[in-house]
Amino acid sequence: MVNIPSSINDPIPAAEVEDVELYHPHSWWTTYVFSQDAKVIAIQYSLTAISIGLVALVLSWLMRLQLAFPGVFTFIDADRYYQFITMHGMIMVIYLLTALFLGGFGNYLIPLMLGARDMVFPYANMLSYWIYLLAVLVLVAGFFAPGGPTGAGWTLYPPQAILSGTPGGQDWGIILMLSSLILFIIGFTMGGLNYVVTVLQGRARGMTLMRMPLTIWGIFTATVMALLAFPALFVASVMMLFDRVLGTSFFMPAIVEMGTQLQHGGGSPILFQHLFWFFGHPEVYIVALPAFGIVSDLISVHARKNIFGYRMMVWAMVIIGALSFVVWAHHMYVSGMNPNFGFFFATTTLIIAVPTAIKVYNWVLTLWRGDIHLTIPMLFALGFIVTFVNGGLTGLFLGNVVVDVPLSDTMFVVAHFHMVMGVAPIMVIFGAIYHWYPKITGRMLDETMGRIHFWVTFLGAYLIFFPMHYLGLLGAPRRYYELGESVVNPPSAHDLNIFITMMALTVGAAQVLFLFNAAWSLRHGKDAGGNPWRATTLEWQTPTTPPPHGNFGKELPVVYRWAYDYSVPGAPEDFIPQNEPDPENRSREHAS
Amino acid sequence: MAVVFILAFVAVASVLFHLLSPWWWTPIASNWQYIDNTIIITFWITGFVFVAVVLFVAYCVLRFRHKPGNRAHYEPENRKLEFWLATVTTIGVVAMLAPGLFVWNHFVNVPSDATEVEVVGQQWLWSFRLPGANGKLGTSETRDITAENPLGVNKNDSAGLDDIIIQGGELHLPIGKPVKMVLRSIDVLHDFYVPEFRAKMDMVPGMVTYFWITPTRTGTFEVLCAELCGVGHPQMRGTVVVDNEADYQTWLQQQQTFTQMMAASGEPQTAQ
Numbered sequence: 001m002v003n004i005p006s007s008i009n010d011p012i013p014a015a016e017v018e019d020v021e022l023y024h025p026h027s028w029w030t031t032y033v034f035s036q037d038a039k040v041i042a043i044q045y046s047l048t049a050i051s052i053g054l055v056a057l058v059l060s061w062l063m064r065l066q067l068a069f070p071g072v073f074t075f076i077d078a079d080r081y082y083q084f085i086t087m088h089g090m091i092m093v094i095y096l097l098t099a100l101f102l103g104g105f106g107n108y109l110i111p112l113m114l115g116a117r118d119m120v121f122p123y124a125n126m127l128s129y130w131i132y133l134l135a136v137l138v139l140v141a142g143f144f145a146p147g148g149p150t151g152a153g154w155t156l157y158p159p160q161a162i163l164s165g166t167p168g169g170q171d172w173g174i175i176l177m178l179s180s181l182i183l184f185i186i187g188f189t190m191g192g193l194n195y196v197v198t199v200l201q202g203r204a205r206g207m208t209l210m211r212m213p214l215t216i217w218g219i220f221t222a223t224v225m226a227l228l229a230f231p232a233l234f235v236a237s238v239m240m241l242f243d244r245v246l247g248t249s250f251f252m253p254a255i256v257e258m259g260t261q262l263q264h265g266g267g268s269p270i271l272f273q274h275l276f277w278f279f280g281h282p283e284v285y286i287v288a289l290p291a292f293g294i295v296s297d298l299i300s301v302h303a304r305k306n307i308f309g310y311r312m313m314v315w316a317m318v319i320i321g322a323l324s325f326v327v328w329a330h331h332m333y334v335s336g337m338n339p340n341f342g343f344f345f346a347t348t349t350l351i352i353a354v355p356t357a358i359k360v361y362n363w364v365l366t367l368w369r370g371d372i373h374l375t376i377p378m379l380f381a382l383g384f385i386v387t388f389v390n391g392g393l394t395g396l397f398l399g400n401v402v403v404d405v406p407l408s409d410t411m412f413v414v415a416h417f418h419m420v421m422g423v424a425p426i427m428v429i430f431g432a433i434y435h436w437y438p439k440i441t442g443r444m445l446d447e448t449m450g451r452i453h454f455w456v457t458f459l460g461a462y463l464i465f466f467p468m469h470y471l472g473l474l475g476a477p478r479r480y481y482e483l484g485e486s487v488v489n490p491p492s493a494h495d496l497n498i499f500i501t502m503m504a505l506t507v508g509a510a511q512v513l514f515l516f517n518a519a520w521s522l523r524h525g526k527d528a529g530g531n532p533w534r535a536t537t538l539e540w541q542t543p544t545t546p547p548p549h550g551n552f553g554k555e556l557p558v559v560y561r562w563a564y565d566y567s568v569p570g571a572p573e574d575f576i577p578q579n580e581p582d583p584e585n586r587s588r589e590h591a592s
Numbered sequence: 593m594a595v596v597f598i599l600a601f602v603a604v605a606s607v608l609f610h611l612l613s614p615w616w617w618t619p620i621a622s623n624w625q626y627i628d629n630t631i632i633i634t635f636w637i638t639g640f641v642f643v644a645v646v647l648f649v650a651y652c653v654l655r656f657r658h659k660p661g662n663r664a665h666y667e668p669e670n671r672k673l674e675f676w677l678a679t680v681t682t683i684g685v686v687a688m689l690a691p692g693l694f695v696w697n698h699f700v701n702v703p704s705d706a707t708e709v710e711v712v713g714q715q716w717l718w719s720f721r722l723p724g725a726n727g728k729l730g731t732s733e734t735r736d737i738t739a740e741n742p743l744g745v746n747k748n749d750s751a752g753l754d755d756i757i758i759q760g761g762e763l764h765l766p767i768g769k770p771v772k773m774v775l776r777s778i779d780v781l782h783d784f785y786v787p788e789f790r791a792k793m794d795m796v797p798g799m800v801t802y803f804w805i806t807p808t809r810t811g812t813f814e815v816l817c818a819e820l821c822g823v824g825h826p827q828m829r830g831t832v833v834v835d836n837e838a839d840y841q842t843w844l845q846q847q848q849t850f851t852q853m854m855a856a857s858g859e860p861q862t863a864q
Contacts, residue, residue: 078823153820159797160780165715165822253798254734256744256778258715261735269781269796303656305664309674334783334818336775336794336801339700343693350689357681358674364645365673367652369665374595374657382595382649386602389645393638396685400692402699403630406617406790409783409818459598466606470615475787477818480826487814488787492614567664574663 024549034130036122037549038107041129043440045103048129052136053096057508059088068501070482078481079167082151085479087142089154090177093283094184095136097425101290102188102226103132105432106195106219108440112539113213115204115557115579117550120197124190131187139180147171153479155280158251158272159264162244165257174244178237185230185237195223204538204579206559210314211578213537213563214307217314218293221321222286228325229282236275243267273335277328284421285324289317291428292359295384297563298431299363301535302378303370304574306564309362316355323352333404342401349399353392360389371567371574375533376450380431383458384424390462391420394469409479412472415465423461430457430514437518438532442545443525449517453510460507464500471496534575537563541577599650603643610639621788621813621834623770623806626695628790634688641684699791702804706770709763712743713775713782713795716824718815719743720763724754724849734778734797740857744778745850756847762831763815765807766840775801785818786832794819807834 025031035041063084066076076084107125111118119125142149151167152160152174164170168177199220203212212220239250243264251272252264300307307313329337329345363385372378394416398404407413430453437445472478475488483489531540543553557579565576576582620628656662708729710721721743723729730745730752737744742759745752765771775784777795785792788811793803815830835843848856 078826082820082823151823157781157820160820160822163780163822165780165824167823169822255780255797256714256734256737258779259739261737265735266798268798270799303664304658306666306668308667309669311669312674334793336796336799339696342696342700346689346692346696350685353685354678354681358678360645361674361677364648364652365670367649367656369667370652370656371662371664372653372657374653379595382599382653385649386599386646389642390606393642396638396688397631397634400630400634400688402627402692402695403634405699405792406624406627406631406787408792409785455598459602462602467609467613467615470609470613473617474615475618477785477816479820481823482826484826486816487618488816496615564668567666569666 031549034126036118036126038111038119038122038125039440039547039549039551041125042104042107044129045099045107045132046105048133048136049096049100049104052091052140053100054511055140056088056091056096057511059084059091061505061508063088064501064504066481068498070484079148079151081481082153082479083149083167083173086151086154086156086177087139087149091139092422093154093287094181095139097287097421098188098226098283099132100429101287101425102195102219102223103129103191105215105290105294106191106223108436109215109539110195110198110219111202112439112542112547112551113216113537114199114202114207115538115552115559116198116202117552117556119194120202121190121194125194128187128191128194131183131190135180135183135187138176138183142168142173142176142180145172145176147173150174150177152177155273155276156240157276158240158243158269159253159255162240162252163255163257175241178241178244181237182234182241185234188226188230192223192227195219196227204557204559207538207578210311211559211562213293214296214310214313214317215290215293217317218289218291218296221317222289225282225289225321225324226286229279229286231279232275233279236272236279239275240272270332270335270337273332274329274337277331278325280331281328282321282324284417285320287421287425289321291384291425292317294432295381295428296363296366297537298377298381298428298435299366300564300566301435301533302375302381303367303372304566305366305370306566307362308365308368309358310562310564312358313362316358319355320352323348323355327352327399330399330401330404333401334408346399346401350396353396353399356392360385360392375434376445376447376454377431377435377533379451379454379458380427380434383454384427384431387419387427387458387462388424390466391416391418391424395420406475407472409477410472411476411478412469414478415468415472418468419465423465426461427458430454433518435533436539437521438528438545439539439542440546441522441525442528443521443523444528444532445521445525446517449513449520453514453517456510456513457507460503460510464503464507467496468500534573536561536565536575536577538578541579593654596650596654599646599653603646603650607639607643610635618787619809620790621786621807621809621811622790623808624699624790626698630688630691630695633691637684637688699803702772702802703770706772706804708772708774709765710743710774710776711763711784711795713777713784713817713821713828714779715822716817716828717760718763718784718828718830719760720758721745722756722758722844722847724756726751726754729774730755730850732776737778740854747854753849753851755850756844757850757853758847762833764833764835764840764843766837767807767810767834770804770806772802772804775803780821781819782821782828783818785816786813787816788813792818810834810836 150173242248249264249267252267254265255262327349330349712719730749775795777797782795791803817828
C-alpha cells in the first residue's frame with residue numbers, strides 16, 4: 001500500500017502505477033482503427049465531426065444562395081431548402097459541436113490534463129465512437145433515401161414533422177433522423193460516463209478537483225449536464241418514432257390534414273416542445289461550457305497570467321449548469337403554453353446572465369496586467385470574447401419574455417443563436433486546435449495562414465450575423481424559403497441579404513485554407529518540441545510528443561500546484577508546471 | 593496594433609451601424625408601444641456593456657501586449673472587485689427584467705371588454721370567425737370539420753349559428769377597441785404574426801391559444817405565419833384591415849354567418 005501524506009503539499013512518494021506492457025495494442029487495426037486509446041478515439045471523433053460539419057457548411061451556402069438570389073438556383077426548391085436548413089442545424093449542434101467538444105477535446109484532454117494513462121473504460125470509449133459513426137451514417141443516409149432527409153426544421157416540431165406537408169414527413173427522412181438521434185445518444189452515454197468517472201476517479205496524485213484546469217471543469221460539467229439532458233431527447237425521439245411508425249398519438253391531437261381526418265387524437269404537440277427544450281436549452285451550455293473552460297486556459301497561457309478568480313470561475317460554471325435546467329421554456333414564450341409560465345422562465349433566464357457576466361469579467365480581467373502574446377490561439381480567444389459578449393447580450397432581449405414576443409421566430413433569433421452558440425464556440429474550437437495541434441502532431445500550424453484564417457473567419461462571421469439582427473428587428477421571419485413582396489422585405493433588406501451571402505461564402509472559403517494548413521503542417525510545420533507555449537498543465541509535460549499510448553511513460557506525474565502558476569513572483573521562469581514540487585510554497589492558489 | 597485598432601473599430605462601427613441602419617421596426621399599429629420601449633431600454637443597457645467590454649479588451653491588448661522583459665502581475669483573486677462587478681450586473685439585469693415583467697403582466701391579462709375574434713390556421717390558409725349578434729363564439733371541434741363546415745363549428749350549439757365565417761379572406765378590426773385573438777389550428781403549428789401589432793402567438797392543434805391587442809392605426813396589414821408549418825409556410829399570407837367604426841360596420845354587414853354558409857351548401861340545420 002502507498003503511504004498517502006496528510007497534506008497535498010507534503011512531499012509525495014513516486015507514483016505507484018507503473019506503465020505495464022499488457023494492455024498496449026499489438027496490431028495496426030487495434031492501434032489505429034479499433035483503438036481503445038482515448039487520444040486516437042479523440043482524433044477519430046474530431047475528424048468525423050469536422051467532415052460532417054463541412055457538409056453542414058456547404059448546406060449553409062446553398063440556403064444563403066437561395067435567400068440572396070431567390071429562384072436563380074432552380075435546384076434549390078422549397079422542399080430542398082427546408083431539408084438543407086434542417087440538416088444544417090442538426091448537424092452543427094449535435095454531430096459537430098457536441099461531438100467535437102466532448103468526444104474530441106474531452107477524449108484527448110481529460111486523461112492527459114489529469115495525469116491519467118487513459119479513460120477508465122477504454123472499451124466502452126471505443127464503442128462510443130463507433131456508435132457515433134453509425135449515427136452519422138444513418139443521418140447521411142437521409143440524403144439518399146426516397147423523399148430525401150427531413151425538412152421539419154432542426155427542432156422537429158410535431159405534428160408537421162411527421163405529416164406529408166413536410167419533406168420526409170411521410171417518407172424515410174424523419175425516421176432516419178430520429179433513429180440517428182437515438183443512436184447518437186446511446187453512443188454519447190458510453191463516452192459521457194467515461195468522462196465523468198475518469199474525472200472523478202482517474203486523476204493523478206495531488207490533482208485535487210480545485211486544481212483541475214478549467215478546460216476539464218468545463219468538459220466535466222457539460223458531460224454531467226448532457227447525461228441528464230439527452231434522455232429527454234431520447235424519449236421524445238422514441239415517442240415521435242412510435243407516432244410516425246406505429247400510429248400512436250403522444251404528440252398528435254385530432255387533425256384534419258388537407259381535408260382528411262387523421263386517425264390520431266388526444267396527444268399534445270406542446271409536450272414534445274417541453275421535452276425537446278428540456279434537452280435543448282442545456283444543450284446550449286453543453287456546447288458553451290467546454291468552450292468557456294478551454295478559452296479560460298487559452299487566455300491564461302497566452303497572457304502568461306493566472307486565470308482571474310479561479311474558484312469563482314468553477315462555481316459560475318456549476319451554477320450555470322444547474323440553472324440551465326430550469327430555463328427551457330424561454331424557447332416557448334409564444335408556443336401557446338400557459339403565458340403565466342413566462343414570469344418564472346424570464347426570471348430564471350435573466351439570473352443566468354449574472355454568473356455568465358462574471359465569467360466574461362474574469363476573462364478580461366485576466367488580460368489586465370498580463371503579458372499578452374498575440375498568438376493565433378489568443379487571437380481566437382479575443383474573437384470569442386467579442387462574439388460571445390455580443391451573442392450573450394442579445395440573449396437578454398430574447399430571455400426577457402415580453403421583448404421576445406415580437407422578435408421570436410424572426411431573423412433576430414437566427415442571428416442571436418449563431419453568434420452565441422455557433423460563432424463563439426467555433427472561435428474556441430479553432431483556438432484550441434491551433435493550441436493543441438503541436439501536442440497532437442509534434443508540429444506547429446503555419447502562423448501566416450493562421451492569421452489570415454482568423455481575420456477572415458472572425459470579421460466575416462461578425463459581418464454575417466451582426467447585421468442579421470436588424471432584419472429580425474424589422475420583422476423578417478425565419479425559415480422562409482422566400483419572403484417575396486412584404487413590408488418586412490424592402491429592397492434594402494434584399495441588398496443586405498446579398499451582402500450576408502457574400503460574407504458566408506468568403507468565411508466558408510477561408511476554412512479551406514485552414515484545412516490546407518492542417519494537412520500541410522503535418523509534414524512541413526515547424527518542430528514544436530514538447531511544450532511550445534510554455535504551459536503549466538500536465539499534457540505539456542509528457543516525456544515524448546506526441547504522447548504514446550499510456551501517455552506518461554514509466555511513471556505518472558504527481559501534482560503539486562494548481563494549473564495557473566504563471567509569472568509567479570520570484571520564480572525563475574514565467575511558468576511553473578503543475579508537476580514541479582513547491583518546496584517554498586510560493587504558489588498562491590486560493591490566496592485569500 | 594492592428595488588433596487594437598480592429599477591436600475598437602468593431603465596437604464603434606457596431607454602434608454606428610445601430611444608429612444609421614435603415615433596418616428598423618415597422619411603424620407600430622397596436623397598443624404594445626410598451627414592448628418597443630422595453631426593447632429600447634434593453635438596447636441601451638446591452639449596448640453600453642458591449643462597447644465597454646470590447647474597448648476594455650482593446651485597451652488591455654494595447655497596454656499589456658508582450659514586450660521583451662515584460663512580466664504579468666500575479667493576482668489569483670480579488671474578492672472585493674468580483675463582488676462589486678456581480679452587484680452592478682445584478683442591478684443591470686433587474687433594470688431590464690422589471691419593466692419586462694411589468695409589461696408581461698399587462699400582456700397576459702386580457703381586458704374584460706375585449707371582443708373575441710377567432711383565427712384558424714391550416715396548411716396554408718388563414719380563416720377567421722367573429723361572434724354574431726349575440727356577441728359570443730359558439731364551440732367548435734376539429735372532429736366536426738367537413739368540406740361544408742371547414743372550421744368545425746358545433747352545429748348543436750346555438751351560440752355559434754350566427755357566427756361570422758371568413759374563409760381565406762380579409763379580417764377587419766375596428767380601431768381603438770381591444771380584441772382577444774383566439775387562435776386555433778386544425779393541422780400543424782402556425783403562428784399568427786402581424787409585424788405592426790408586435791404581439792404574436794403560436795396556434796396549436798388540439799388547444800386554444802390567445803393574445804390581445806388594441807389596434808391604434810387604420811390601414812391594411814400583412815399577416816405572416818411565424819411557425820414553420822411545412823413547405824407552404826412562406827406562402828401562408830393573409831390580410832388584416834384596421835377600419836374606423838363606420839367602415840367596420842359596413843364590412844361586417846357583408847359577411848356571411850355560419851347558418852347562411854351551411855344553407856348555401858345545402859346542409860340541414862340541426863340546432864336545438
